[in-house]
Amino acid sequence: MFEWGVSIVPTPDQDWRNATLGTRVRVALWLRDEVCAGNTFSKATLRTAIAGAEQVDRRMRDLRPAGWVIRTNLDMPILRPEQLYLEKIGAPVWERKHRGAGLRQISAKTRRDVYARDRYMCRRCGIGAAEAYPGEPDSTARLTLGCVRTLAADEAAQAEALVTECARCSDSAGSAPGDRITVSEFKVQVRALPDGQQQELLEWMADDFRPLRPAERVWSMYRQLPAELRDGMRRDLLGG
Ligand SMILES: [Zn+2]
Known part of the structure; x- marks a missing residue:
């Protein structure tokens, strides 16, 4: 049985494009799949991917208490003001039992x-x-x-x-x-x-x-x- 593609095509409950998931979960999945720990990204890219700018900012902040480390140029001067750095992926908030993590x-x-x-x-x-x-x-x-x-x-x-x-x-x-x-x-x-x-x-x-x-x-x-x-x-x- 060939299941090669299975691991790279995300299931709907772990697909950041799935608009029925909460914004916090979608932001987390987008960071996990499109950015990956150790890389920089801009908030504009995130906003383009997931609509609702104000919510996106807030949901990204909500990930911090769940152990996610997202640095800005306020704490990493090497970054440009619009750049963010995903240092560490925290609790897998897309999993049911972690959904409320840090909240x-x-x-x-x-x-x-x-x-x-x-x-x-x-x-x-x-x-x-x-x-x-x-x-x-x-x-x-x-x-x-x-x-x-x-x-x-x-x-x-x-x-x-x-x-x-x-x-x-x-x-x-x-x-x-x-x-x-x-x-x-x-x-x-x-x-x-x-x-x-x-x-x-x-x-x-x-x-x-x-x-x-x-x-x-x-x-x-x-x-x-x-x-x-x-x-x-x-x-x-x-x-x-
Ligand atoms: Zn202030």
């Missing part, structure tokens, strides 16, 4: 603990909750949790695998080319600061930490609440 619900307590430990700031770019991105006064940073290691089953150990990230840094492709400030542009910005603030900045740089005033810290916590809760609280406290 364990992170408890509200763990979430709060991680945000508090990271002082309500993105660990990659340092932006605080609800702050505006530099040069974009109308933007509002939203904090989320990123996974730096495979998420442990043990809730107590989960916090160690998690870091606070803003939604923008959490997006695995990082910022678009040209989005980032150059060293000389940065120096111009530093020199333009009033003396006192320049000194303050240098202190933050020396400590690699920007302290928040107590009111700012509470503000960040407030901004992390869902909108309905914030509205209620505002009415309550402002008496309107």
Whole structure:
């Protein structure tokens, strides 16, 4: 009996082209079959293969807690901004018993603990909750949790695998080319600061930490609440 072709033609339940499979599974299969560990790919290629750009990004991030290691040029400077590197294939999420791998619900307590430990700031770019991105006064940073290691089953150990990230840094492709400030542009910005603030900045740089005033810290916590809760609280406290 000839079954030569069998191993190379994927069965429908393991075919990334099968639109009835969940996006997370399709992304995983596409990475396994079209990229293979140890190779680079671009998010654009992935988006072309699997429609639904926003979902694709999110589902790719969802693979990290399942042990998948996908590097961006934020952690591998050799990569171009649009390039990603598939370092390691994690749990086979296309198999039924692994389908939920890494998607364990992170408890509200763990979430709060991680945000508090990271002082309500993105660990990659340092932006605080609800702050505006530099040069974009109308933007509002939203904090989320990123996974730096495979998420442990043990809730107590989960916090160690998690870091606070803003939604923008959490997006695995990082910022678009040209989005980032150059060293000389940065120096111009530093020199333009009033003396006192320049000194303050240098202190933050020396400590690699920007302290928040107590009111700012509470503000960040407030901004992390869902909108309905914030509205209620505002009415309550402002008496309107
Ligand atoms: Zn960030």
